[in-house]
Amino acid sequence: MGKFLAILACGILVACGGGGTEPATRFATASGPIKTACVNSGRSAANRQICGCIQAAADQTLSGADQRRGAPFFRDAALAHSVRLSDTERDDAFWARWSRFGSTARDLCS
Numbered sequence: 001m002g003k004f005l006a007i008l009a010c011g012i013l014v015a016c017g018g019g020g021t022e023p024a025t026r027f028a029t030a031s032g033p034i035k036t037a038c039v040n041s042g043r044s045a046a047n048r049q050i051c052g053c054i055q056a057a058a059d060q061t062l063s064g065a066d067q068r069r070g071a072p073f074f075r076d077a078a079l080a081h082s083v084r085l086s087d088t089e090r091d092d093a094f095w096a097r098w099s100r101f102g103s104t105a106r107d108l109c110s
Contacts, residue, residue, distance in 0.1 A: 053105070061100050
């Protein structure tokens with residue numbers, strides 16, 4: 001299960017890294033906590049264009065508070081794992097928004 005969540009936490013970045021550069025290039029100037037976390041994630045696919053596109057998806061789907069809460073997932077898959085497995089209404093609602101963000105990022109950036 002931990003492996004799945006690690007893949008999910010970074011899956012946004014990986015999913016967005018395989019397509020053409022045009023969609024991602026449009027958002028290279030986007031900035032925020034998700035882009036910063038993405039760029040600093042240490043993953044080989046992380047670059048300003050892809051991470052900017054992922055930030056644009058976050059801006060469309062997540063509040064600033066949700067972005068700040070989810071940004072550490074790029075570095076700490078265990079944190080994502082604990083939120084995903086939590087049974088609180090607050091965490092369940094956040095995870096639903098985070099999943100919607102992941103789908104939006106995949107669609108927008110690939």
